[in-house]
Amino acid sequence: MNLETKNLTYEYDAGTTQAVRAVDDISISIPSGQFVGIVGHTGSGKTTFVQLLDGLLKPSSGSVYLDGEDINEKKYDRKSMRAAMGIVFQYPEYQLFETTVLKDVCFGPLNMGLSQDEATKYAKEALLKLGMQEDSYGASPFELSGGQKRRVAIAGVLAMNPKILILDEPTAGLDPEGRDEVLGLLKKLNESGMTVILVSHSMEDVAKYVGRIIVINDGKVFLDGDGKEVFSHVKQLEEIGLAAPEVAYLMQAVHDAGIPVSTNITTVEEAASEILLKFQT
Amino acid sequence: MLKDITLGQYYRADSVIHRMDARTKIVGTVLYMVSLFIFNNCICYALAAIFLITVMALSKIPPKFMFRGMKSILFLLLFTVFYNIFLGTGTVIVKFWVFQVTYEGIVNAFYMLVRLFMLYVGSSLMTLTTTPNQLTDGLESLFKPLKIFRIPVHEMAMMMSIALRFIPILMEETDRIMKAQIARGADLESRQISKRIKSLIPILVPLFVSAFRRAGDLALAMEARCYHGGDGRTRMKEMKFAGRDVAAWFVIAGYFGAVIFCGIYFKGFTDYLVAELQTGLELIVAFVKGIG
Ligand SMILES: Nc1ncnc2c1ncn2[C@@H]1O[C@H](COP(=O)(O)OP(=O)(O)OP(=O)(O)O)[C@@H](O)[C@H]1O
Ligand SMILES: [Mg+2]
Numbered sequence: 001m002n003l004e005t006k007n008l009t010y011e012y013d014a015g016t017t018q019a020v021r022a023v024d025d026i027s028i029s030i031p032s033g034q035f036v037g038i039v040g041h042t043g044s045g046k047t048t049f050v051q052l053l054d055g056l057l058k059p060s061s062g063s064v065y066l067d068g069e070d071i072n073e074k075k076y077d078r079k080s081m082r083a084a085m086g087i088v089f090q091y092p093e094y095q096l097f098e099t100t101v102l103k104d105v106c107f108g109p110l111n112m113g114l115s116q117d118e119a120t121k122y123a124k125e126a127l128l129k130l131g132m133q134e135d136s137y138g139a140s141p142f143e144l145s146g147g148q149k150r151r152v153a154i155a156g157v158l159a160m161n162p163k164i165l166i167l168d169e170p171t172a173g174l175d176p177e178g179r180d181e182v183l184g185l186l187k188k189l190n191e192s193g194m195t196v197i198l199v200s201h202s203m204e205d206v207a208k209y210v211g212r213i214i215v216i217n218d219g220k221v222f223l224d225g226d227g228k229e230v231f232s233h234v235k236q237l238e239e240i241g242l243a244a245p246e247v248a249y250l251m252q253a254v255h256d257a258g259i260p261v262s263t264n265i266t267t268v269e270e271a272a273s274e275i276l277l278k279f280q281t
Numbered sequence: 282m283l284k285d286i287t288l289g290q291y292y293r294a295d296s297v298i299h300r301m302d303a304r305t306k307i308v309g310t311v312l313y314m315v316s317l318f319i320f321n322n323c324i325c326y327a328l329a330a331i332f333l334i335t336v337m338a339l340s341k342i343p344p345k346f347m348f349r350g351m352k353s354i355l356f357l358l359l360f361t362v363f364y365n366i367f368l369g370t371g372t373v374i375v376k377f378w379v380f381q382v383t384y385e386g387i388v389n390a391f392y393m394l395v396r397l398f399m400l401y402v403g404s405s406l407m408t409l410t411t412t413p414n415q416l417t418d419g420l421e422s423l424f425k426p427l428k429i430f431r432i433p434v435h436e437m438a439m440m441m442s443i444a445l446r447f448i449p450i451l452m453e454e455t456d457r458i459m460k461a462q463i464a465r466g467a468d469l470e471s472r473q474i475s476k477r478i479k480s481l482i483p484i485l486v487p488l489f490v491s492a493f494r495r496a497g498d499l500a501l502a503m504e505a506r507c508y509h510g511g512d513g514r515t516r517m518k519e520m521k522f523a524g525r526d527v528a529a530w531f532v533i534a535g536y537f538g539a540v541i542f543c544g545i546y547f548k549g550f551t552d553y554l555v556a557e558l559q560t561g562l563e564l565i566v567a568f569v570k571g572i573g
Contacts, residue, residue: 095461097486111466
């Protein structure tokens with residue numbers, strides 16, 4: 001499913017003296033199957049933007065189109081849109097409410113009108129994908145550790161089998177291993193055809209996993225392109241309080257030291273092979 | 282979606298009334314309310330209206346803001362008017378079933394309307410110009426003497442300010458949880474009551490969990506900073522009586538004295554008004570009959 005925004009604008013407390021324009025005239029298009037990273041400084045409007053995409057906020061002006069249809073039209077079928085688009089909030093663990101882990105994950109699929117059996121099947125699949133083993137399914141979600149809660153909450157959205165999955169900082173507060181697991185899972189989901197939109201602070205994560213990066217600054221699209229393209233604008237990124245991945249700086253330093261390596265590199269693996277190549281020749 | 286609920290409707294502005302000590306405003310408002318209810322004649326109401334308009338003008342609050350919450354008391358106003366007009370006692374004009382319209386009733390209805398209206402505007406003036414925190418501090422200071430009766434005034438005030446502080450936080454939290462559950466397909470707009478109640482569970486459970494967690498965190502943080510109740514505690518913002526408060530007290534005392542004077546001096550005014558209304562209406566009735 002193709003997601004598109006046209007002149008999307010959102011103001012908090014519109015009409016008062018404290019009005020904040022959190023999203024300002026964003027027009028982008030996200031075709032089916034892309035893995036998109038949205039990065040930006042704290043308060044740049046990322047959360048607001050993804051909530052607009054999912055129809056949880058009503059735009060002040062402009063529109064969001066899902067497969068060409070305006071999702072904020074009165075007659076639009078929101079229920080099927082909810083099934084098609086899943087969103088994992090920042091700190092999703094605070095939305096758990098059921099008595100057991102499995103029941104909580106079933107909540108979404110059941111709301112979509114699936115039978116209990118189907119819902120349970122999808123829920124178990126989703127939990128397994130997030131590395132939650134069978135023996136924890138009967139536990140109360142409130143007894144789990146923070147990281148486990150996070151996984152259950154993500155599974156709760158994944159179990160709805162959305163075609164588009166939006167995640168708002170899913171890895172904040174996870175340990176490095178958990179982070180790699182979650183991001184690896186997203187990569188796999190994307191390879192199986194799901195559109196994934198990942199909001200993140202971490203340039204490293206984004207550079208490593210994501211196909212397209214959208215940099216948001218002050219509610220506007222600042223840069224939009226693949227990793228190499230975006231990270232070639234190191235100066236501008238620094239001006240808005242962001243940075244390229246550490247390796248990009250390393251390669252620049254190596255280059256400046258007189259070794260003719262390519263500076264157009266964004267991941268550690270690429271950097272390693274590039275440097276090795278220079279030393280072997 | 283929860284934005285529409287305004288609690289603690291403070292309106293930020295820089296005026297004499299805003300800067301005034303909260304205690305002056307609280308006691309002043311109470312006296313003003315009393316003044317509205319002890320006498321029943323329009324000279325006193327005229328005085329009250331002049332006083333109110335003066336304070337309103339001084340407070341620099343746009344009238345639009347003052348009357349925004351009026352809708353909530355509209356029912357009360359209508360009910361009072363209805364009750365007084367149709368169920369009053371006195372000289373009857375028309376009568377049907379249990380209802381009777383009387384001259385006294387009409388005059389009383391008008392008085393009650395004016396009274397309630399001024400009561401509402403007067404008390405909103407206080408809440409609009411005083412932050413909830415100033416209000417609690419003011420109340421704490423006013424109720425301090427109750428300490429001799431072993432009433433924990435400071436603790437109660439502290440509880441009140443914490444509760445006030447938590448309201449916007451919990452509202453934000455509710456908003457976030459609601460969005461998350463809507464995104465998971467929760468049906469919050471169903472018309473069926475049973476479904477509606479059931480749909481509250483996914484919102485209330487996380488909300489309570491987070492409220493308790495926050496309360497626990499706060500208690501811990503307060504303890505870590507050696508909070509030990511009110512004894513020997515100093516304030517960051519000391520409340521001070523300033524020149525303007527002294528002036529305000531003179532104005533309030535003057536107003537109160539004037540109301541008492543007028544209330545006694547023009548005592549018969551209401552009866553006079555009823556009589557006037559009666560003759561006026563009778564004239565009209567006679568006139569209509571004459572035409573017929
Ligand atoms: N409920 C709200 N009411 C008023 N203003 C808000 C609200 N939520 C966010 N804002 C403002 O909108 C702007 C964008 O906020 P948003 O949450 O979208 O930022 P963000 O990019 O997600 O930040 P972070 O990286 O910290 O999560 C900020 O300036 C913020 O102060
Ligand atoms: Mg955010």
